[in-house]
Amino acid sequence: MRLHPSDWPYLIWLTATIIGSAIMISLLGMRLQAPPAAALADDPAEVATLLASNDTMRAEIERLDRQLASSPSPDGGGKLAESTEALNQLRAVNGAAAVTGPGVSVEVSGPASAANLRDLVNELKSAGAEALAINELRLTLWSAIYEGQSGPVLDGHRLEDPVVIEAIGDPATLREALLRPGGLVPMIEANGVALAISERPAPNELRLPLALQPRSLQRARLP
Amino acid sequence: MASPRLHIAIRSLSLLATGVLAGLALSLAVVQPRSEAASRAGSPRGASESALERLEQEQMVLSAGVARRRATLSQATSSPNLMLAQLERELLEQRTLAGLTPLTGPGLSITLDDGDRPVQQGEEPERLLVHDYDLRDLINALWAAGAEAISVNGERVSFSTYVYCVGSTIVVGDRRLGPPLTILAIGDPTRLAWLLESDPELAPLRERAADRALRLTHQAREDLLCPAYSGPMALHYTRVGD
Numbered sequence: 452m453r454l455h456p457s458d459w460p461y462l463i464w465l466t467a468t469i470i471g472s473a474i475m476i477s478l479l480g481m482r483l484q485a486p487p488a489a490a491l492a493d494d495p496a497e498v499a500t501l502l503a504s505n506d507t508m509r510a511e512i513e514r515l516d517r518q519l520a521s522s523p524s525p526d527g528g529g530k531l532a533e534s535t536e537a538l539n540q541l542r543a544v545n546g547a548a549a550v551t552g553p554g555v556s557v558e559v560s561g562p563a564s565a566a567n568l569r570d571l572v573n574e575l576k577s578a579g580a581e582a583l584a585i586n587e588l589r590l591t592l593w594s595a596i597y598e599g600q601s602g603p604v605l606d607g608h609r610l611e612d613p614v615v616i617e618a619i620g621d622p623a624t625l626r627e628a629l630l631r632p633g634g635l636v637p638m639i640e641a642n643g644v645a646l647a648i649s650e651r652p653a654p655n656e657l658r659l660p661l662a663l664q665p666r667s668l669q670r671a672r673l674p
Numbered sequence: 675m676a677s678p679r680l681h682i683a684i685r686s687l688s689l690l691a692t693g694v695l696a697g698l699a700l701s702l703a704v705v706q707p708r709s710e711a712a713s714r715a716g717s718p719r720g721a722s723e724s725a726l727e728r729l730e731q732e733q734m735v736l737s738a739g740v741a742r743r744r745a746t747l748s749q750a751t752s753s754p755n756l757m758l759a760q761l762e763r764e765l766l767e768q769r770t771l772a773g774l775t776p777l778t779g780p781g782l783s784i785t786l787d788d789g790d791r792p793v794q795q796g797e798e799p800e801r802l803l804v805h806d807y808d809l810r811d812l813i814n815a816l817w818a819a820g821a822e823a824i825s826v827n828g829e830r831v832s833f834s835t836y837v838y839c840v841g842s843t844i845v846v847g848d849r850r851l852g853p854p855l856t857i858l859a860i861g862d863p864t865r866l867a868w869l870l871e872s873d874p875e876l877a878p879l880r881e882r883a884a885d886r887a888l889r890l891t892h893q894a895r896e897d898l899l900c901p902a903y904s905g906p907m908a909l910h911y912t913r914v915g916d
Contacts, residue, residue: 498725504733512743519746522757531761541772541774545768547768550914551912592771595815663732671823672777672779
């Protein structure tokens with residue numbers, strides 16, 4: 452077939468369109484084929500900025516609490532300081548404040564079930580744990596650990612392996628409670644789960660964040 | 675005036691340029707929606723949040739905490755009595771959340787009791803007893819289903835509550851309790867009932883109950899009363915702040 456000179460512009464346009472399509476498809480293809488981890492990883496700079504910003508806000512909260520505690524009490528007595536101290540204690544209990552203290556860190560690796568983790572938390576509470584966090588998620592009274600589709604879940608957050616439980620309390624008592632002969636740890640380890648328990652004796656060695664989902668009462672009311 | 679050859683060259687180049695642009699646009703329109711769908715399908719965010727999301731959530735909570743304290747301090751200078759009243763209000767709110775006040779409301783009254791069939795030949799009698807893990811599973815599932823307050827045989831569950839078997843009794847916090855266990859859970863009665871009857875999370879407990887003939891029953895109520903927690907709550911090792 453012989454092309455007429457008037458067909459050339461159409462031919463040029465068609466060829467160029469094909470070239471353009473090929474370029475775009477290859478560009479999109481490169482984007483899709485990028486390693487998932489790289490594509491989905493958090494931006495380290497953004498994470499660092501948020502970490503610094505959150506540290507600044509925690510320091511500001513501490514400063515404001517100190518300022519509040521030292522404000523002159525309207526009754527001229529220590530009522531204000533007393534209320535502020537009581538409030539801080541309760542915030543610590545309810546996970547409404549970040550806390551520090553000595554205690555233990557328990558690293559759980561392998562096929563641990565939600566029931567295993569619940570049992571460990573129960574054991575630590577019975578040994579006097581005052582505050583707990585799992586994989587840097589603070590436990591509250593209302594926390595629930597249950598089986599998700601791909602492993603244990605705490606309050607809607609999947610717990611990645613290894614699971615690290617941090618508990619504030621007397622380090623030796625907490626450790627001994629877990630390691631007593633015939634206790635919970637040998638039973639869990641028999642299922643192929645590895646547990647590494649380490650004491651954290653320094654006063655500020657453990658730092659547990661505040662709870663991410665503060666609870667509010669919808670149906671319960673004071674009598 | 676441009677020569678005919680130059681004119682043809684310019685025309686060809688402009689055709690080439692518009693063609694390439696048309697190709698880019700066409701393929702973008704066709705391929706982009708699919709690539710976005712593929713990206714969404716491969717995203718793990720539905721299953722597990724990133725560190726960034728967690729930090730953003732934490733930032734929101736911290737930011738609210740800073741704002742609340744600044745408002746309180748601002749009142750400290752303008753109207754100290756008002757500030758003290760606000761502190762007292764927050765104190766009551768935190769005491770209520772911690773379980774230090776009684777609470778009333780709708781919810782479920784659940785009974786968990788030992789098995790009522792005879793021990794079979796070769797069967798350990800303790801199989802028919804309610805065990806600590808039965809109660810722990812139940813309490814855990816009730817929290818997951820949105821319970822706002824729980825008590826067991828009149829003992830309010832607090833953060834420090836642990837559940838243990840000692841002989842044939844169950845220790846809840848500091849109290850030894852014997853079956854039948856009456857668990858009161860304030861919350862949405864429909865949701866809590868679904869949890870007991872159908873939630874997969876409680877399937878193991880339902881199976882254990884059937885296997886061991888444990889009696890697990892529940893009744894919706896509008897007027898439950900969970901008493902205040904009366905055990906110790908002092909912090910000896912925990913310090914607030916960084």
